[in-house]
Amino acid sequence: MKDQTKEEILMFLNNWGEGVTLAKTLEIQFTDIDLENETLTATMPVQPKVHQPFGILHGGASCVLAETLGSSLSNFFIDGEKYYGVGTNINSNHLRSKKDGIVTATARFIRKGKSMHVSEMEIRDEKGVLINHTTMTNTIIRK
Template sequence: MKYSKAQVLAIANKASKNTLMETLEIEVVDYGEDFLVSRMPVTPRVHQPDGVLHGGATAALAESVGSFASHIFLDSENLMIRGLEITANHLKSISSGYVYAKATFLHKGRTTQLLDIRVTDDDDNLISLCKLSTISLPKKK
């Protein structure tokens, strides 16, 4: 069955209910043939004590969008996807607005995947650059 873009986004966001993604207000907002984009509001809820975006919240956003991308672009009906490692280079501070995380594959192997995740602000300034490696394993029947 072919789903519209709006249907795919609704399904992805429904899967976030009662998870960390809902707690951080992360939502999937766009996808294409080879990318997925999520966003998260930057509010005091995700600040570190000095009032700027916490790097851990940024890493959670990056891992969420990267994992969603693996689920969408791999055979998640027969495979379970798990994160193996995430790295994050935080380049700029932000204290309000939204951050957007765009995940694209650098490597889409049968067992392991490597995703590049660029986190930007409302003005498309680069906030963080992240890499996520995932593993896909057969689901137990």
């Protein structure tokens, strides 16, 4: 897959999985992948279906966005014929509230080992203000 164009890779990621997935339900859209720097970016609209009762972005929705990116990052940068990466730990800090608009998240590796990946995801609003910072561990398992 790394031989495909950026557009082809993003199309694959945006259509990954059969049927309706949680990422599709929350309208998470992969928007950029940087193969050289090994980063992945996606957006998610902030609307009532991702609100908590106070009318602001639910922390769980932020975690879903972060975990979707972190898991996809790991699984893209391993040999998918032999391995798959599964989330084993997530730590999410909700730093600011958000009522509406779009959030953009970028994932990057902190450590990319053979059996474990640790990544960080930053979720920002339209002005670039940090809304959430998440770290995630994926264990790389042989199929």
